[in-house]
Amino acid sequence: MSVTPETPGDLSRRTLLRRAAAAGLLVTPAAGLLSACAGSEPSKSTGAGGTKSKDNPFGVKDGSAVKVVIFNGGLGDQWAKEDKVVFNAKHPNITVNMSSTQKIKTEEQPKMATQPSDLVMNSGADMMDRSTLINEGAIEPLDDLLTAPAWDSEGTVADTLLPGTVGDGTQNGKFYVVNVAYTVWGNWYNAALFKKEGWQAPTTWDEFFALAPKIKAKGMAPYVHDAVHGYYPRWALMASIWKTAGKQVVVDIDNLKENAWKADGVLKALEPWEKLVKDKLLLPGKLDHTQSQQAWLDGKAAFIQVGTWLKNEMAATIPPGFEMTLSDYWSNADDKAPKDVFAASGEGFVVPSKAPNKEAAKEFLRAILSKAGSAKFAELTKSLASTKGSGDNVQDTALASANTLMKNGGSELISVKFQDFYADLDKESQNLSEELMAGRLTAAQFIDKMQAAADKVAKDSSIKKQTRTA
């Protein structure tokens, strides 16, 4: 599951104070929040009772209202407004109250136990922890959405989804999270620049290390990454581990298997990253996501690793003639799965268990996943939607290169689950990834510390354990 970051600097004073108050000396407002949460009666559904039909499989009542909350991050929120149009074309008498925010958890968590919104896009840095939501029974399983007929094509909703989307949204055997975006990760470069300089985009680490001196000679840093949010370098590190050591190792890591991090290939996968840092191939400075992306656009670095929301996030400052191109993470000669691509559905919608109009929420999801809605999504965000064929009619180098990458990829998609399963391991892996990329840890030390962190979670009886099967 992926999360697009919010842009920094729009932390409002109100939110900040609310959080400071919630966490600091003033237990008061926090406690007020807490008190608002407990001891409520389950609410009655306001939306059920309509007649079920192919065009209304959940039986939404005409004249009811549905409250939808959109995460307004790297993808913006215009696409969601288009979905509202799609939805109202079929259901003109159902009112859609749509709002967008970057502070999903701050605004939605306090309402979860009493009067939640009907449909919440749980994404961004301030998202509600998914495992906690599921363990606490706060969100609704949506398996009936998968078997419902598709909005504007043949078959069921499940038939329209790209591979991995159902699996990404499933936990404990039930489908909870509807991811609407499809993200591909990798190393980005400016194809126009590479053409001009006569550089060949590398596919292996060896090719990269051979090219690096030439890039340096032009006064550019070969590589840059977000050095503030640890989940950025973690994508790259985990992709390397999958490619070099194979899928089973990552599955074992996700399942907290003993000595999973010490398996064959993990060290070999991380050593090129250690070398990248040691050889000073990184752009100096500890830049955050937008700063590093801008540095890359400004030509200060040749490669940046990030996902396909990049184009939309930086749309305002892309220089003319810049050809944003995505290439796969680099592999080694004898890797186990060098062709597997790091791609996943992301930007997950959830339906709170206590939502008053769950029927309309599911119906709205059907509209989001429709052919018309998905096409608008790809067109507006320059990212793929999680449905098949969303990007077929969009002309764009970034989207086209992502499409190509997907088509040439291996049989499996690289995916990592432990950060969704365990908040502690999420935090530790982010911290340690940045430490490795800052050169304060060697690859071997990184592995030791990750193993220790995983063991600690495995031993902690207060943490509910999850299992990954596929």
Next chain:
Amino acid sequence: MRHGVARFVTGFLALPVALYLLYVVWPFAQAAGYSLTDWGGYSDSQRFVGLDNYVRLFSDELIRKAFWHNVFFLITVPLFTIALALFLAFLLNVGGREDRAGIRGVFGSSIYKVIFFFPQVLSLVVIAVMWQQIYRTDGQGLINGLLIKIGLVGADNPIAFTADPEPFLGIPAVLWWLLLIAVWSGAGFYMVLFSAAMQSIPKDIYEAAILDGAGRFHTFFRVTLPLLRETISVAWVYLGFIALDMYALVFVMTPSQGGPNHASEIFASVLNFTAFQKGQFGYACAMGVALAIFTILLAAAQLRITRRERIEF
């Protein structure tokens, strides 16, 4: 008191007291109540676990680390802020040349006062965004850009500021950089506070001291400081509260809110992570309650230690 007066007073007090009970005292009690449960924060089911959460606090390594970071701020924030504020207030009020007009501040002191007080009128977010630019970790940062231009810092090795966990005097560098912001933004207010206190000290005491041959150094330590004891003590308590919080700065300025790699973790950041990321509201409430108790004890001890005879003038 006559009956009617009592009714009058009660009538006025009832509403505020009721509001206070409902919105301050009751939530406090609730937080304390939740701290005895394993509530997750997203549902209305919870299990009573007694003092388990508090027992856990004492064996939690991260909390211990955060605690010592808070202690660092608890010592340094009041110390440096008060020292700087006193120094500025002294210069602005009595540090200047003495002449026929009597004791006065340094030349242009009224302008300096405005400048030093300025951070106080800025919102916290503005301060944070501003310092993000000042502390930016490449050549576009205010400090780094300047130092790189004059050659004091290499372009390949800029200062990492709040992304730097390397110890300086045994304390992670990131904490020192945060301290600088806290002192900068706090000193102005306490300068004004101390200025007001200094102005209430009669000028003749200074004149007498100067006649007796006391220089600036002696006037400050023998006259000003003892007479400001009360004000400084109060300032110390206030700054102690601020030092125990520090959440906003850590939240906005440090990588992964308490990083890098836990180097700037404080009580409030661990609490926030435990409640909102790990979904352990019960345990987080226990942290909040522990912090509240610690704060109250500290304030009580502080006021008791510094209590002395009041000097009237």
